[in-house]
């Protein structure tokens with residue numbers, strides 16, 4: 001099965017039940033909902049007027065998705081309550097996937 005976002009195969013070892021409902025890798029689903037690295041790091045046009053930062057240049061779709069997930073975990077893991085927020089984020093993804101289908 002190919003990921004609908006990055007077109008790379010989803011290997012059996014990479015199947016995430018929630019992401020699989022959307023036909024995506026876990027990181028690709030995260031990227032499609034949470035936005036690019038620049039958004040997670042608050043460097044994009046949403047936070048800095050005129051900024052055109054998005055996915056890191058030179059990365060494949062999947063690499064950029066992984067980078068977004070890593071940026072989120074890096075930033076979020078430093079703050080208190082990270083586990084609770086991650087659970088809430090996970091529940092939001094589930095709700096979003098349910099709406100997509």
Ligand SMILES: [Zn+2]
Nearest residue numbers: 003006025028
């Ligand atoms: Zn993918």
Ligand SMILES: [Zn+2]
Nearest residue numbers: 039044045046
């Ligand atoms: Zn943004």
